[in-house]
Amino acid sequence: MGKLEDLRTEREMIATKFEFILDQANDHHTTPLDIATIDAYVLEVIHWNKRLDEVYLQTAFLKPSDLDDDKKDYVLLLKSVRQVLVQLRAVRALVMPVATASIPTATSVGNNVRLPKLEIQPFHGNYLEWATFKDSFEAAVHSNASVSKVEKFTYLALLKGEAARYTADLPLTDAHYDQAWKQLHDRYENQRMIAFATLDKFCSQPKSTATSKSVKALIDAANRCIRSMELLNCHMDIHTEQFYIYHIARKLDPGAKDMWEHSLKDNDIIKLADLISFLERHAMALENSAYVASNPKSGSEKKTATVHHTQAATKKCKMGCRDSHPLFKCKEFRGATVEGRRALVKREKLCYTCLLPKHGTCDSPFKCKKCNQQHSYLLHNNAADNHRNDQQNQTMNTQASNNSRADRNYERQQGEHQQSERTSQVFHTQGRSDGSASNNGGSLFYNNSE
Numbered sequence: 387m388g389k390l391e392d393l394r395t396e397r398e399m400i401a402t403k404f405e406f407i408l409d410q411a412n413d414h415h416t417t418p419l420d421i422a423t424i425d426a427y428v429l430e431v432i433h434w435n436k437r438l439d440e441v442y443l444q445t446a447f448l449k450p451s452d453l454d455d456d457k458k459d460y461v462l463l464l465k466s467v468r469q470v471l472v473q474l475r476a477v478r479a480l481v482m483p484v485a486t487a488s489i490p491t492a493t494s495v496g497n498n499v500r501l502p503k504l505e506i507q508p509f510h511g512n513y514l515e516w517a518t519f520k521d522s523f524e525a526a527v528h529s530n531a532s533v534s535k536v537e538k539f540t541y542l543a544l545l546k547g548e549a550a551r552y553t554a555d556l557p558l559t560d561a562h563y564d565q566a567w568k569q570l571h572d573r574y575e576n577q578r579m580i581a582f583a584t585l586d587k588f589c590s591q592p593k594s595t596a597t598s599k600s601v602k603a604l605i606d607a608a609n610r611c612i613r614s615m616e617l618l619n620c621h622m623d624i625h626t627e628q629f630y631i632y633h634i635a636r637k638l639d640p641g642a643k644d645m646w647e648h649s650l651k652d653n654d655i656i657k658l659a660d661l662i663s664f665l666e667r668h669a670m671a672l673e674n675s676a677y678v679a680s681n682p683k684s685g686s687e688k689k690t691a692t693v694h695h696t697q698a699a700t701k702k703c704k705m706g707c708r709d710s711h712p713l714f715k716c717k718e719f720r721g722a723t724v725e726g727r728r729a730l731v732k733r734e735k736l737c738y739t740c741l742l743p744k745h746g747t748c749d750s751p752f753k754c755k756k757c758n759q760q761h762s763y764l765l766h767n768n769a770a771d772n773h774r775n776d777q778q779n780q781t782m783n784t785q786a787s788n789n790s791r792a793d794r795n796y797e798r799q800q801g802e803h804q805q806s807e808r809t810s811q812v813f814h815t816q817g818r819s820d821g822s823a824s825n826n827g828g829s830l831f832y833n834n835s836e
Contacts (some may be wrong), residue, residue: 391494393445396771397459400434400441404466407431414480424478428471439609446622447659462618468517469692472525479526493719511548513583514614519544528567542566549574577618593637598673604637605665627658634661642668644715651755678679704734713741716766728765731818738765 391812410419419427427481445813446453506526510517527533527541529615539558552573553566572680574781596602606628612622620626635643650656689710705718713719713736719727730736736743738761 390445390448393448394442394456397438397441397445397456397463400438401459401463401466404431404432404463404470408466408470408473411470414477419481421478421481424474424481428478429475431467431470435464436609437586438463438467439613440617443609443612443659443662449656457616461616461619462603463534464613468521472521475522476526506544508544508546509549510546511552511574513574513576513580514543518581520571520575522734535563539566545570581618581620582617584611584618587611589633591637594639594642595640596639596672598676600639600671601641601665601669601672602644605662608634608662613715622653627653631656631661634665640715641712648755696766704730704736714762721765724765724767728767731765732761738762 401435407430410417411424412426424529438460442456445456450456506522507515507519509515520827523541523544525539532539536558539560539562542553543562545553549570553569556562588607591604591607592600610763615626616622635646638646642665645668646661649664677692703709703718704713704714705716707716707718719730722730731738731741734743737748739748741762741764752758754761756763756766
């Protein structure tokens with residue numbers, strides 16, 4: 387339980403940071419913030435928001451009995467993240483107003499306060515963008531009591547495309563502002579459509595292309611989808627976990643997918659945490675390989691280099707194939723006998739574990755699936771196994787034969803012993819009989835002589 391307590395403690399620390407930053411933003415009128423501080427707070431919130439996702443996923447995979455309480459705390463913190471970011475953006479708009487859409491010039495209101503130009507991204511009718519637009523618009527415009535409804539309606543010029551056409555027929559009056567906002571809210575505050583759009587965006591994520599950037603994008607897409615579904619009260623369970631695993635695995639490039647399959651040791655249900663952890667390591671290896679490739683001098687200074695097994699530039703196949711592919715994927719190599727594969731690896735001086743040119747230290751996590759030894763399963767010597775099995779069978783047969791021979795000797799000895807005893811008894815009986823006859827004969831002879 388030590389790890390679980392550490393995760394919960396870290397989550398409380400993150401919550402404290404969010405609370406502090408929100409207080410700083412709310413106190414802007416008494417203690418003004420400059421642009422640099424605001425931007426630093428925004429980056430810090432984004433950083434700790436990502437870490438919050440990781441903490442929750444690690445907590446969920448531990449499956450504590452009170453996981454429901456962790457889910458509630460996680461959802462509350464996600465809502466506070468949105469609140470903090472909206473408040474920071476509103477403060478930033480006050481400090482340095484920058485318009486990101488074509489908005490009419492702000493007019494003076496009754497109390498001589500001029501509205502700043504808003505830093506709100508236009509809304510085009512995308513369900514995934516609705517929550518961000520709604521929170522930003524409500525914080526800066528809709529909830530601003532110093533702004534009249536007509537002026538609020540003017541700021542709905544931020545609507546574009548389908549969303550703009552939905553309110554285009556309404557006259558620009560106080561009464562129609564409430565109607566326009568209600569229409570937008572009723573149409574786009576649709577949790578079912580938001581859930582479908584979230585899943586559709588995740589499923590349409592492009593496949594990874596054997597680059598660190600594409601693998602990280604796949605990880606971020608999965609985490610973003612999980613976080614969005616949690617906000618819709620669609621919590622993670624064993625079924626949804628397999629859904630994510632299935633779609634992530636389908637989006638892996640062939641090399642990464644093959645490495646992932648080779649890392650599995652049995653046929654048990656896979657955990658999402660294991661797949662994400664594998665992808666994180668794979669992305670780091672790709673990034674390190676790309677760095678070494680772009681800095682050949684730094685890499686050549688080391689006499690013994692650690693090889694990262696990634697889908698980097700593939701050299702020509704050692705089997706003489708026309709196309710370039712890793713040796714472990716070569717059909718010719720797979721179709722050869724084990725002796726032929728071993729001979730090729732020895733001749734070409736390849737690593738027995740990863741089948742790449744020999745190097746100092748091989749960091750491949752893969753082991754033979756047949757004997758769990760540190761070599762490729764394609765080089766597993768079945769003949770050696772058969773020889774060992776034959777030796778074991780021969781030993782067992784020899785022991786059985788010896789036991790059978792010993793049993794027969796024992797039975798023969800027992801038979802001979804019994805026969806010897808019976809012969810002894812016969813001789814003993816005959817001896818007594820002969821003695822009696824001799825006495826009788828002597829007696830008769832004696833009588834006759836008399």
